[in-house]
Amino acid sequence: MVDGGPSEGLLVSGDVITVVNGQPVSFSQQLINIVSSSTPGSTLSMHVEPFDSSLATARPTRDVQVVLGARDNDSSKGFLGVSTFTRDLSFRFPVQISIDSGQVGGPSAGLAFTLGILDVMTQGSLTGGLSVSATGTMALDGTVGPIGGIHQKVMASRRAGVDLMLVPSSEIDEARKYAGTLRIEPVDSLDQALAVLTTVGGGNLVLPPVGTMANAN
Incomplete structure (x- = not known):
């Protein structure tokens, strides 16, 4: 909970948000989106x-209304002022996967991590041999969600000599302001991202049998 944030006094640690504006939410990413x-x-x-x-801090079941603030890094986007996670969420995977994210924090690398895992677990090059960057949150249903700091991410991709950048559709107009000659494509889902990659000779989605999958480190 952010001190002085929009949710202070309305939400408390341990609250479970189940409906937002009449829409049921089951996953943290749904609320974030x-x-x-x-x-x-x-x-x-x-x-x-x-x-x-x-x-002791629990409050009863209730309906609350929160007026959103603005993000520090993007004044056009709403800010709730809480950290969220999905209740009772667990998975059993057929492979062990570990990711060294270095100094990367937050959910905006979700699409990039997902594509990286698929690239390791499939034959050939998912990017068709090109240098590709990607940004966007990744929901459990494959939806690619909005992120902050698109200006900085585009400029970093240009400095790195990237050939193609994938961004959430909601960020495409802002991203193209800083693209220069960098090709930037909007995507709303993992399927759309893979479809774009097929245009550069990648996008392979044929996973090997479970017993032949290698660990991805």
């Missing part, structure tokens, strides 16, 4: 339940 696509000053109506009603 709603907030990111909303403008500062707009109101989110949320149905909230306690994660554990026995906790």
Whole structure:
């Protein structure tokens, strides 16, 4: 919870948000996408339940309205002022995957990590041998969500000599302001990202049998 943020006094640690503006939410990324696509000053109506009603800080099930603030790094996007995670979320995978993210933080590398994993686990080059950068959050249903700091990400890609950059569709207009000669393509989903990569000779989605998959490190 951000001190002095839009949610202070309305939400508390341990709250579970189940509905936003009449739309059920089951995953943290769904809430993030709603907030990111909303403008500062707009109101989110949320149905909230306690994660554990026995906790001293727990509040009863209730409906709250939060007026969004603005992101520090992008004043055009809404800001809720809380950190979120998905309740009771767990997976069992057929392979062990570890990612050294270095100094990368936040969810904006979700698309890049997903494409990187697919590239390791499939034959050939997912990028057709080109230098490709990607930014965007990645939801469990394959939806690519909005991010912040697109200006800086585009400029970093240009400095790195990237041939093609994939960005969330919601960021394409801003991204192309700084693209120069860099080819930038908008995507709303993992499927769309792979479709773009097929245009440069990549995009292979034929996964090998589970028993033959190598560990991706």
